Every structure is written in structure tokens, then in C-alpha cells.
Amino acid sequence: MVIPVEQTEPIITTRGLDLFYGETPALNQIDIDILRHRVTALIGPSGCGKSTLLRCFNRMNDLIPSCRVTGSVSYRGENIYAPDVDVVHLRKLIGMVFQRPNPFPKSIYDNVAYGPKVHGVRDKGALDTIVEESLKKAALWDEVKDRLHTPAMGLSGGQQQRLCIARTLAVGPEVILMDEPCSALDPIATAKIETLIEELREQYTVIIVTHSMQQAARVSDYTGFMYLGELIEFGKTEKIFETPDKELTSNYITGRFG
Amino acid sequence: MNPLHTYAAIRNASPEGDLALLTAGHRGGAYERVIRSIWFLTAIFGVLCVFFILAFLLKDGLPLFSSVSPAEFLFGETWNPGGATPSYGTMPLWTGTILVTIGAMAIATPLGIASAVFISELASPRVRSVVKPVVELLAGIPSVVYGFFGLVFLTNALRLQFDIPSGETWLAGSILLAVMALPTIITVAEDAISAVPREYREGSMGLGANHWQTISRVIVPSALSGITAALILGMGRAVGETMAVLMVTGNAAVIPDPLYDVLSPVRTLTGTLGIEMGEVAIGSTHYHALFGVALLLLLITLAVNLAAMGIMGHIRRSQAGGNGPGRLSSLMQPHGRKIRTAGLLSLLLLAGAVFGPLAAVLLAVIVPAGWYAAARIPAAHAQRAAFSLMYAAIGLVVLAVAVILGDILIHGLPAISWEFLTGSPRNLGREGGIFPAIVGTLYLVAGAIAVALPVGMGAAIYLTEYTREGLATKIIRSGVDLLNGTPSIVFGLFGFSFLVLYLGFGVSLLAGQVTLSLMILPTIIRTTEEALRSVPDSLREGSLALGATRWQTIARVILPPAVPGIITGAILSIGRAAGETAPILFTAAIFSSRFLPDSVLEPVMALPYHLFILSTNVPGAQTNQYGTALVLVTLVVGIYLVAIAIRTHYQNKITW
Incomplete structure (x- = not known):
């Protein structure tokens, strides 16, 4: 079942994607088209598989033993599960921001410069530029520009999360995956991240998993509703929230379960 | 404007122009x-x-x-490789190892568990921050120093106390090994006890149980697998110890007669290796016999360590499964009474075998009587009694450290001089x-x-x-x-x-x-x-x-x-x-x-x-x-x- 969407230009496409943890199925026949330069939100109750799906896009699931994937996930037309794919390179192009901020125990500067450095940038001037631009894009520059060389652990939770976003941007990805990036943050920090997502859309494709339907409605162009490992409904966010096709979707949206 | 242009340093090709992007990597x-x-x-x-x-x-x-049959090697009652008709029976040696280990565990088990409970349950943070390093210090003292201390201090004390010709005895070996096994037992058991979830403690206290009841009925049973592992690890340490044992047990290759004579000298497997290996002619039967002894020793420690690893593995798995107490204890709980009876019976048999029938009868009377009495003492009194015993146990451990280090310090300082440190x-x-x-x-x-x-x-x-x-x-x-x-x-x-x-x-x-x-x-x-x-x-x-x-x-x-x-x-x-x-x-x-x-x-x-x-x-x-x-x-x-x-x-x- 391919759910029709307004076909502009899909950047990530899955067809018949199944995922198992050992014998337990976690994703069932997922077909989804993620559009370039749009924000796509994945919503659904706990355990519905939305984070699992997100982690398929940059193969972070590879790190989980016993995880098995069938079907296809294509990124710009190439199957990322093909045997000759360089996973390391893939993750450079499809970055990820995690649920809890996970800055490295290094300075703010070194956190952002880490990605470019491991990818071979040695020039100090180039690194300085990347760090500054990344921090600016993550709306953190003004807050940290005077203490770039202090430990990142000293930042507040919301600042740490924006640092993690800056760190991801510094690698120069096309797609940014966000796994409940605000669930560990207070409302003010959340608002800042949401504004940031707004801005990122102009340059990047963002896929965000969120627990908060309000957040999905606020930040996303497209929304996918998942339930028990299946993609129940996918479409423009206004449509999903105002006139969903499926009863399950409308029950979840209106808070009757989940 | 290409938003990615500032990253040209990282991305050599523009994404649009490079379709084989993903496989291009592999750098x-x-x-x-x-x-x-x-x-x-x-x-x-x-x-x-x-x-x-x-x-x-x-x-x-x-x-x-x-040249020697396996049966003769394992069960021969005489070890005399240097005699006119050499014999290579290891029975006195492994009996020695087993007896010294049993003795050590008999001393170290109550002391170790009581100290572990004290450190994790009773000690204030300040006391703990003193006692824990002291216990670790005990682990740091080299075994040859224990042996030296045993030789110059412990054996003398025993000789005077029991009025025997030499203090180099099974008892001396057991006491020394007990002290050496204590740090292992205390540290591992304390970890197990501290790992018991707070909820269990609060659950028990919340029902109005006092501290001792909570410790004895909830915390220690939950930590039982870890405590068992601690004891087995301590035992492994005791079985494999060479220098200290060698220096204080007298090294006569005899089976004590009667078997419970703790004042008899004994010789262990490790001691035999330590003493004879240096003087043996390479390639002789005696030389091969010593490697046979080493194999036997290795097998015994393997068995002990496999048991400990098995139990630790259970703990790790059950903790990973989030089932709280280790599998061993949850396995044992429904059979608590049976296990207690079986344990008591085997203890009786052991006592009968080692100390003679009289001891078995005594034990058979005292233990159930004590059990009966303990269950009827008012909770507050029981708690006071139990806690006093724990203070006594930790006191003994600290005392042991103080005596050993004090003795060496007092007698050693006068020897230290510039010449002593820099001369030949x-x-x-x-x-x-x-x-x-x-x-x-x-x-x-x-x-x-x-x-x-x-x-x-x-x-x-x-x-x-x-x-x-x-x-x-x-x-x-x-x-x-x-x-x-x-x-x-x-x-x-x-x-x-x-x-x-x-x-x-x-x-x-x-x-x-x-x-x-x-x-x-x-x-x-x-x-x-x-x-x-x-x-x-x-x-x-x-x-x-x-x-x-x-x-x-x-x-x-x-x-x-x-x-x-x-x-x-x-x-x-x-x-x-x-x-x-x-x-x-x-x-x-x-x-x-x-x-x-x-x-x-x-x-x-x-x-x-x-x-x-x-x-x-x-x-x-x-x-x-x-x-x-x-x-x-x-x-x-x-x-x-x-x-x-x-x-x-x-x-x-x-x-x-």
C-alpha cells in the first residue's frame, strides 16, 4: 500500500520495510516518501515504532544486536541497505539528534569541530568558520561565543541540545533526523528548538519523531501516524490533524488513546 | 545559493553531481x-x-x-619423592589444601559477611570512607609479607597460647588465609548488598520491619547470589595462595590425626610446589610429579572459579532482565526450608568427619536450639545483638590491619637507613x-x-x-x-x-x-x-x-x-x-x-x-x-x- 502524497521530490523512500528485533516484528511493511526541504513528523503512541523507523534512515539500528531489516530504504535513489554501502559515509549525509542531549566531554568548540575533524578537515581557519557557522545556524552562537573553550557539560540542557544540533550541522548533512529532541527539555528551550527547526527547513530535510502532537502540528509540513509498527496514515500535516482519513488517526489526534 | 558551500572542505563533490555518493566512501x-x-x-x-x-x-x-598410576598419585597416602623408594601419593597434599581452606572459610565467612553488611548498611558515610580503604589495604599487602608476619608473630602467639613445640600449623595457615581472603569476600559481598534496589529496603521498612529484620530477611536474601560468589572467590584465593601458607603451615606431608587436629602441621599443594620446585632435577619423575601437582591444583581452582563464574553469570543475566534478586536466591526461596535442612545435614556430616561424632551431636543440638531461641527474641533485642556482632566483626578486621602494619612498622623502622636503601x-x-x-x-x-x-x-x-x-x-x-x-x-x-x-x-x-x-x-x-x-x-x-x-x-x-x-x-x-x-x-x-x-x-x-x-x-x-x-x-x-x-x-x- 503506497500512501499517495503530493509528489515534489522525495529524498528518502522506503518500500516494504520490515524490521525485527530477534523474532519480534517492530516495523511492518512501511512505505513512506520523505520530501526534500520539508519537515516530516512521525507521531504515535509509545512503542509504535516511530523511533525505530527513524533509526532505519541512517542505519543506527545496525548497532543493536539481533536487529534484522528487510525491504528497501532508498536515499536519493540508492538502497542504503545494499551490501556495498559505506555506513560511515551515509551517517555523514544523514545526521541525527538524540532524545537526550549527548555532548562529548570536551569543550564546546571541540564538540562542534569533532565531526569535521574526523572527516579530515585539518585547517584551523576552516574549522573556526565551520564552528561559527554551525553554532549560528543552531542559534547558539551568541550565548557561547565568549566561552567556546569551556566544557560543553557546563551548558544547560536546552543549550546542550542545540549544541548537538550544531554538531550535526557541522558535518554538512542533507537530512537531519531528530529523535524526540525536546523530550528532556523545558518549554522555553523547546520553543527555541522549534524555531530552529523552522529555520533549518530552508536548507535541510528534517525528520522529527515527537511525542507531542502540538509540536508535530507546529513544526511539520507532513505527518505520519504510526501504530503497532505500521504507518497508518501519512500526509500533509493540516490534513492529518483536521480531516484524517482513518478513524484510528482521529482517535489518537483527539486524545482518545495513546 | 548553495547552502552547503561552506562545507566544501568536507564534501568534495556537490550532492547533486554525485549519484554514487554512498558507495564512493569506504575511505x-x-x-x-x-x-x-x-x-x-x-x-x-x-x-x-x-x-x-x-x-x-x-x-x-x-x-x-x-611410572606412577593415576590412582596411586591421587590416593596414595605418602608423599616422599626424595626417599629410598620414592612415593608420589598426593592425598596428604590435597587434604592439606582442603583442610586449610575449610578452616580459612570457617573464619572468613562470618567475618566477611558481617563486615560487608556493616559497611553497606550500618556505617555512616564517614566511617565507610575510612573502613573501605582499610579493607583494600588488606588486599594490598603482599602474600610474602603475610607469610613473614605469620612466621614471626602468629606462629609464636599460637605456640605460647597452646603450649605446643611449634606454631607452624594448620590453624596458623587458616587464620592467615582467612585474613587474606577477607578483602575479596568483603568487597564483592558489599557490592552485591549495595546493588539491592532501594525499593526493597523501603518496602520492608514501610511495613514496620526494623533495620535488622530488613537486613536479614530482605536485603541479604536478595543479595545471596552475590554473597555466595564472594565466598567462592575468596575460597579460590585461599586455595591458590602459596607463599603465606608455605611459610606458616609447617609443611609436613601428613594427614592430621585425628583429622580435626588444627594444631597439626599440614602441607598444601601450593606449598609443595613452592618448596620442591626449586631443587628438583629437571626431567626426573619428581619433576613430572610436581607438574602433576600443579595440574591437580589448577583443576581444583578451575572448578572453584567456574562455580563462581556461573553464579556471577546468573546474577548478570537476571539483572539485565530486571528481575531484581539473582536467580540463585529466587530459585532457593521456595525451597528455603529444604535447603536449610540439607545445609545443616551436610554441615553435621562434615563436622562428624573432621571433628568426630561428638562435635556432630553438639552441633545438632546447638544450631536448632539457637534457631528456635533466635526466632523468639524480641525484635529490638535481636537487632542490638546482631549489630553488636557486626561491630565486633569489623573491629576484628580493622584490628588485624592495625596489628600487621603496626608490627612491621615498629620493628621495621629501626632498620631503615640510607645504607639499607642504597647498599648491597x-x-x-x-x-x-x-x-x-x-x-x-x-x-x-x-x-x-x-x-x-x-x-x-x-x-x-x-x-x-x-x-x-x-x-x-x-x-x-x-x-x-x-x-x-x-x-x-x-x-x-x-x-x-x-x-x-x-x-x-x-x-x-x-x-x-x-x-x-x-x-x-x-x-x-x-x-x-x-x-x-x-x-x-x-x-x-x-x-x-x-x-x-x-x-x-x-x-x-x-x-x-x-x-x-x-x-x-x-x-x-x-x-x-x-x-x-x-x-x-x-x-x-x-x-x-x-x-x-x-x-x-x-x-x-x-x-x-x-x-x-x-x-x-x-x-x-x-x-x-x-x-x-x-x-x-x-x-x-x-x-x-x-x-x-x-x-x-x-x-x-x-x-x-
Whole structure:
């Protein structure tokens, strides 16, 4: 079942994607088209598989033993599960921001410069530029520009999360995956991240998993509703929230379960 | 405008123009594979060591059975390899090992558990911060120093107390081994007790149970598997101990008659090796018999350690499953009464066998009576009584440390002088100094750590960072665990058979360094693994998600915060290596030398060996014995203190 969407230009496409943890199925026949330069939100109750799906896009699931994937996930037309794919390179192009901020125990500067450095940038001037631009894009520059060389652990939770976003941007990805990036943050920090997502859309494709339907409605162009490992409904966010096709979707949206 | 233009430095091609982007990568793929292979090789090194140790013990042990039947070897009642008609019955030896171990456990079990409960449940944070290092100090004292102390202090005390001709007895050996097993028992048991979830405690207290009821009925039963493992590990330590036992048990190869005569001298398997290996003619039946003894010893410790590993494995699995108490205790709970009865019965049988029927009858009356009475004492009184016993137990442990260190300090200080520290020994070590021994020990230790640290770190990196838990890691881990449980004297024999004879190193610094490095390898692997594991997975994910490779992630994100932990482990190993005698006994050490070795192929003096010979073979060297003991203890304890200081310093600093 391919759910029709307004076909502009899909950047990530899955067809018949199944995922198992050992014998337990976690994703069932997922077909989804993620559009370039749009924000796509994945919503659904706990355990519905939305984070699992997100982690398929940059193969972070590879790190989980016993995880098995069938079907296809294509990124710009190439199957990322093909045997000759360089996973390391893939993750450079499809970055990820995690649920809890996970800055490295290094300075703010070194956190952002880490990605470019491991990818071979040695020039100090180039690194300085990347760090500054990344921090600016993550709306953190003004807050940290005077203490770039202090430990990142000293930042507040919301600042740490924006640092993690800056760190991801510094690698120069096309797609940014966000796994409940605000669930560990207070409302003010959340608002800042949401504004940031707004801005990122102009340059990047963002896929965000969120627990908060309000957040999905606020930040996303497209929304996918998942339930028990299946993609129940996918479409423009206004449509999903105002006139969903499926009863399950409308029950979840209106808070009757989940 | 191309938003990505500032990243041209990173991305060489624009995404639009490069459709084979994903497979274009693979840069450094070969490099990654090479690094991975190196770590893999270091990891299987541990397994190879176990294999080699077994192979060489078998190679030198099996020829025995062409002249002596296995039954005669195992159950013959006379061990007399030097007699006119040599006989090679090991029964008195393994009986000795078993008896000394039983005695030690009888003393260490109640003391250890009570101390562990005290430290985790009763002690205030301040008291704990004093008592825990004291217990760790006990673990840091080298076994030859225990032996020395036993020889000059304990055996004398026993001789006077019981009015016997010599204090070198089973009892002396058991007391000493109990003190040596205590740190292991207390530390592991305390970890198990502290790991009991707070909810259990609160649940019990919330029902109006008092502290002692909560401890005895909820906390200790929940931690039972861990406590059992602690006891078995302590037992493994006791079974494999050589120097201390050798120096205080009298070493008469007799089975005590009657069997419960704790004032009889005994000889253990390890003691036999320590005494006879140095003087045996290589290739003789006696030589092969000694390797047979080593095999027997290895089998016993293997059995003990496998039991401990099994229990620990259960705990780990059940904790991973989130089932709270270990599987063993939950298995035992429905059968509590049956198990108690069975335990009591076997205790009775044991008592009957060792101490005669009278003791069995006494025990049969006292235990149920005590049980009956205890259940009827008012809760508050029971608590007071139990807590007093715990205070007494921890008091005894602290007292033991104070007496041992105090005695050595008081008698050792007068011996310390500039000449003693910088001079060469004269008159068989009665006069002169111990400079060559100090330097020799430092050489030995430096070589050992130089070999063991890179190999151990590599193995740990492979085990934690590169593999999923599977058959390969299981085999490697078991190899490392077995290596860890191998008695140090067995390393000594292996070093002699393989390095000294087979590879032709001769008795040399190099042979000693390699032997010691094998012995400390498991500790380094374990502490490095722990340090790596303490780095949260979210950092690994964060780095990998940025497109860093495995090795980049390890080298730049995982290792730096793990360095203090790794250093701590390395320093602890250095301390252990500096104090060990048994592994260098036949591989590296000589007694009296005025000179330092010119090359690694020459033998060296070493502090522990010097102390051993001074206190067993040189009459009238009392002052220099104490002086050497003091220098050795200071060196080892000093090294431990540095490790502890580093650990606390960084524990306070790193917060995730």
C-alpha cells in the first residue's frame, strides 16, 4: 500500500520495510516518501515504532544486536541497505539528534569541530568558520561565543541540545533526523528548538519523531501516524490533524488513546 | 545559493553531481579492518595463554603416569619423592589444601559477611570512607609479607597460647588465609548488598520491619547470589595462595590425626610446589610429579572459579532482565526450608568427619536450639545483638590491619637507613642493604606492565567496542576469567617450563617480566573494560551518527574519559606484580647479588623473594627482615594509594 502524497521530490523512500528485533516484528511493511526541504513528523503512541523507523534512515539500528531489516530504504535513489554501502559515509549525509542531549566531554568548540575533524578537515581557519557557522545556524552562537573553550557539560540542557544540533550541522548533512529532541527539555528551550527547526527547513530535510502532537502540528509540513509498527496514515500535516482519513488517526489526534 | 558551500572542505563533490555518493566512501575501510584485527589478536592472546599453560603443564605432567598410576598419585597416602623408594601419593597434599581452606572459610565467612553488611548498611558515610580503604589495604599487602608476619608473630602467639613445640600449623595457615581472603569476600559481598534496589529496603521498612529484620530477611536474601560468589572467590584465593601458607603451615606431608587436629602441621599443594620446585632435577619423575601437582591444583581452582563464574553469570543475566534478586536466591526461596535442612545435614556430616561424632551431636543440638531461641527474641533485642556482632566483626578486621602494619612498622623502622636503601646485601643479607632488590623489583614490574598494558587494553577494546556478545567473546572472556583464577604459583611453573626451559631464556629478568605480565593481564583487561563501559552509549551513538568510524569514535570520544580508569587498573596491577613472589620464584629471582643485571637475560634480586629467603633461610637477620618487609609494604601500599587517589580525583570530576 503506497500512501499517495503530493509528489515534489522525495529524498528518502522506503518500500516494504520490515524490521525485527530477534523474532519480534517492530516495523511492518512501511512505505513512506520523505520530501526534500520539508519537515516530516512521525507521531504515535509509545512503542509504535516511530523511533525505530527513524533509526532505519541512517542505519543506527545496525548497532543493536539481533536487529534484522528487510525491504528497501532508498536515499536519493540508492538502497542504503545494499551490501556495498559505506555506513560511515551515509551517517555523514544523514545526521541525527538524540532524545537526550549527548555532548562529548570536551569543550564546546571541540564538540562542534569533532565531526569535521574526523572527516579530515585539518585547517584551523576552516574549522573556526565551520564552528561559527554551525553554532549560528543552531542559534547558539551568541550565548557561547565568549566561552567556546569551556566544557560543553557546563551548558544547560536546552543549550546542550542545540549544541548537538550544531554538531550535526557541522558535518554538512542533507537530512537531519531528530529523535524526540525536546523530550528532556523545558518549554522555553523547546520553543527555541522549534524555531530552529523552522529555520533549518530552508536548507535541510528534517525528520522529527515527537511525542507531542502540538509540536508535530507546529513544526511539520507532513505527518505520519504510526501504530503497532505500521504507518497508518501519512500526509500533509493540516490534513492529518483536521480531516484524517482513518478513524484510528482521529482517535489518537483527539486524545482518545495513546 | 548553495547552502552547503561552506562545507566544501568536507564534501568534495556537490550532492547533486554525485549519484554514487554512498558507495564512493569506504575511505579508511582497510585501515579500520587492520586496527580491528590487531585488537582481535590481542584479545585471543588471553585464550592462547590459557591453552599454553595447560599444554605445558600437561607436557611436563603427563610423563609421570608412565611410572606412577593415576590412582596411586591421587590416593596414595605418602608423599616422599626424595626417599629410598620414592612415593608420589598426593592425598596428604590435597587434604592439606582442603583442610586449610575449610578452616580459612570457617573464619572468613562470618567475618566477611558481617563486615560487608556493616559497611553497606550500618556505617555512616564517614566511617565507610575510612573502613573501605582499610579493607583494600588488606588486599594490598603482599602474600610474602603475610607469610613473614605469620612466621614471626602468629606462629609464636599460637605456640605460647597452646603450649605446643611449634606454631607452624594448620590453624596458623587458616587464620592467615582467612585474613587474606577477607578483602575479596568483603568487597564483592558489599557490592552485591549495595546493588539491592532501594525499593526493597523501603518496602520492608514501610511495613514496620526494623533495620535488622530488613537486613536479614530482605536485603541479604536478595543479595545471596552475590554473597555466595564472594565466598567462592575468596575460597579460590585461599586455595591458590602459596607463599603465606608455605611459610606458616609447617609443611609436613601428613594427614592430621585425628583429622580435626588444627594444631597439626599440614602441607598444601601450593606449598609443595613452592618448596620442591626449586631443587628438583629437571626431567626426573619428581619433576613430572610436581607438574602433576600443579595440574591437580589448577583443576581444583578451575572448578572453584567456574562455580563462581556461573553464579556471577546468573546474577548478570537476571539483572539485565530486571528481575531484581539473582536467580540463585529466587530459585532457593521456595525451597528455603529444604535447603536449610540439607545445609545443616551436610554441615553435621562434615563436622562428624573432621571433628568426630561428638562435635556432630553438639552441633545438632546447638544450631536448632539457637534457631528456635533466635526466632523468639524480641525484635529490638535481636537487632542490638546482631549489630553488636557486626561491630565486633569489623573491629576484628580493622584490628588485624592495625596489628600487621603496626608490627612491621615498629620493628621495621629501626632498620631503615640510607645504607639499607642504597647498599648491597652483605653476610647473606644480615647486613648491608637491599638496593639491588629494590631496583630488581622495579625492573620486573616495568617490564611486566610494558607487555601487559598494550595487550590488555587491546583485548578490552576489542571485547567492549567491536563485538556483540556471542560465542567468540564468551570464549575470550572465559579464557580471561580462567587466567584470572589461575594460582600465581602455576604461572611460576608455566614460566619455568615454557620461558626458562623451552624458549631457553634461562632464569632471567625477561622470564620474570613475561610471567608477571601474564599474571596481571586479566586485571588490566577487566579494569579497562569497566572504564570503557562506564562511558555512556549515547556518546558512541552521537559520534557514529556524525559519520565517525568505529576507531575514530574509540580514539577520540571513548578512550579519553576512560583513561583515568585504565591508569588506575594499571597501577593496581603494578602493585600486585611488585608484591608477588611465586611467579618469580623459579623464573627470575636470585637471592644474593651485589650487582644489577646487565641484560634482561640475567637473573635479578627482588624484594619479595629477598624477604622470603631472609625469613626462612637466614637465621639472625631479624632486623633486615623487618626492614625489607617495611620497604615492600610501603612500595606496594604507596602504589595502591596513588591508584586510589587517581580514582577518587576523577570520580569527583566526571559527571555525565
